[in-house]
Amino acid sequence: LPELPEVETVRRGLEEATRGRAVLAVPWLDHRMVRGPIGADAIRAGMAGQTVDRVERHGKFLVWRFRTGAGLLLHLGMSGRLTAGVQPWAAWPPHTHLVVAMSDGQEVRLRDPRRFGRIGWVQPGDHPWPNLGPDALARNFSARCFQETLGGRQAPIKSLLLDQGVVAGIGNIYADEALFRARIHPLTAGGRLTTADVRRLHRAIRQVLRAAIEHRGTTFRSFEDAAGREGGFLPWLRVYGRTGQACQRCGGAIQSRMIGGRTTHYCERCQPAPSAEASSR
Ligand SMILES: [Zn+2]
Numbered sequence: 001l002p003e004l005p006e007v008e009t010v011r012r013g014l015e016e017a018t019r020g021r022a023v024l025a026v027p028w029l030d031h032r033m034v035r036g037p038i039g040a041d042a043i044r045a046g047m048a049g050q051t052v053d054r055v056e057r058h059g060k061f062l063v064w065r066f067r068t069g070a071g072l073l074l075h076l077g078m079s080g081r082l083t084a085g086v087q088p089w090a091a092w093p094p095h096t097h098l099v100v101a102m103s104d105g106q107e108v109r110l111r112d113p114r115r116f117g118r119i120g121w122v123q124p125g126d127h128p129w130p131n132l133g134p135d136a137l138a139r140n141f142s143a144r145c146f147q148e149t150l151g152g153r154q155a156p157i158k159s160l161l162l163d164q165g166v167v168a169g170i171g172n173i174y175a176d177e178a179l180f181r182a183r184i185h186p187l188t189a190g191g192r193l194t195t196a197d198v199r200r201l202h203r204a205i206r207q208v209l210r211a212a213i214e215h216r217g218t219t220f221r222s223f224e225d226a227a228g229r230e231g232g233f234l235p236w237l238r239v240y241g242r243t244g245q246a247c248q249r250c251g252g253a254i255q256s257r258m259i260g261g262r263t264t265h266y267c268e269r270c271q272p273a274p275s276a277e278a279s280s281r
Contacts, residue, residue: 006076014062058132152191157190172262183270255267
């Protein structure tokens with residue numbers, strides 16, 4: 001699934017391809033993807049003639065923002081993929097849910113075979129992500145605010161990292177990678193992390209997300225440009241998808257178990273289990 005680094009890669013690609021360009025028309029928008037009070041036909045009419053100002057990201061959400069201040073909210077779901085390019089000869093492939101014709105001849109298309117993505121209209125001045133916590137790379141996500149949010153929480157830190165209301169943008173891959181780098185066991189209750197733990201985890205989150213962005217994400221091709229470049233972070237994963245392999249730090253075997261319904265990868269030696277004493281407190 002696309003997480004923050006993959007969505008940031010899409011943000012950069014879409015902005016690079018369309019900034020300053022105008023929307024000529026929206027030949028196709030699948031109403032089944034549309035959420036919110038503004039329907040598909042109104043969105044298509046609203047987009048025509050708009051000029052792209054920038055592309056914003058918060059967590060895993062994007063807003064394709066126009067100069068009028070209105071915008072198109074995009075969430076790629078599990079399998080959404082955006083493409084931008086001049087391809088007048090190519091028919092829309094199956095599972096194409098959005099086609100935007102730009103004034104420079106490009107077409108921006110969204111494909112999403114599993115249709116878990118969503119599209120919505122954002123009015124000027126709207127705050128389109130009311131239920132999301134701070135973005136994991138934003139300045140307002142500080143170690144201190146993170147610790148305040150975790151205070152008193154009994155849920156495992158792994159589950160809290162996936163909770164987009166706690167911090168936005170982290171999914172299963174980067175939660176496991178950040179916990180390994182911070183040497184924190186994924187079952188540790190959020191409220192039992194010490195100040196030093198939270199600082200280490202906060203630093204690990206930002207480091208792993210930034211490194212993944214440098215590599216355009218892990219394996220996903222969420223955005224396809226003319227060069228068709230793919231994410232290259234896969235070889236840098238230390239625990240995710242490595243069950244049974246040797247830990248690169250201690251040589252022990254990487255474990256996996258279900259936590260909150262999600263397969264979680266960790267090293268028992270590098271990430272010691274919360275002590276019985278701590279658990280009974
Ligand atoms: Zn280890």
